[in-house]
Amino acid sequence: MDKFDKAILDALQDDATLPVAELAARVGLTATPCWRRVQRMEASGLIRKRVVLLDAKKLNVGVTVFVSIRTQHHSVDWLKSFHRLVSSIPEVTEFYRMAGQTDYLLKVVVPDIAAYDRVYKRLIQGAELGDVSSSFAMEEIKCTTRLPLDYAAA
Structure with missing residues (x-):
């Protein structure tokens, strides 16, 4: 895992819905190698899944x-x-x-x-x-x- 992988993971932990182009720009890569890295981390299980975090209080489970x-x-x-x-x-x-x-x-x-x-x-x-x-x-x-x-x- 290099600095690019860590930067990708850091950005995805903030927002897993980032478009690949924006993610790539944030971490200093072009879209294709960035996407390959994401796919590799998903295939290896390092990225287990992408989810939406909900507000417990607004769902009445506060x-x-x-x-x-x-x-x-x-x-x-x-x-x-x-x-x-x-x-x-x-x-x-x-x-x-x-x-x-x-x-x-x-x-x-x-x-x-x-x-x-x-x-x-x-x-x-x-x-x-x-x-x-x-x-x-x-x-x-x-x-x-x-x-x-x-x-x-x-």
């Missing part, structure tokens, strides 16, 4: 809940079942298996506490969980999809 889950079950079958359950809940926007005292961490977006309670009930009805702890975000201070590019191999 309450963010971080849910820490501990369980006594650590079998592959239980994990597959739990994965299916969590993946079926649209309010869960992020789902992580953790190391440490928390086994799983979920990020949930809902309009209010009552909506979160419905998500919580789906979780506890659908899986045997040891402990579920919910933390409600009071203020979003930094939320980005932008990844740092300084660590990318040259």
Whole structure:
């Protein structure tokens, strides 16, 4: 990955809808080599997909809940079942298996506490969980999809 690739990724992280000509001009290339680089990064999986970021508050899901889950079950079958359950809940926007005292961490977006309670009930009805702890975000201070590019191999 050279300076041009990093510049392309930097620009696309700001606006994935940039026309190739504008992207090329921003990074100091002509359109064809710029487009080839984008295609190469897509084919390699470095660029996983291009998405639109929506405003959660305008969509009435402005309450963010971080849910820490501990369980006594650590079998592959239980994990597959739990994965299916969590993946079926649209309010869960992020789902992580953790190391440490928390086994799983979920990020949930809902309009209010009552909506979160419905998500919580789906979780506890659908899986045997040891402990579920919910933390409600009071203020979003930094939320980005932008990844740092300084660590990318040259």
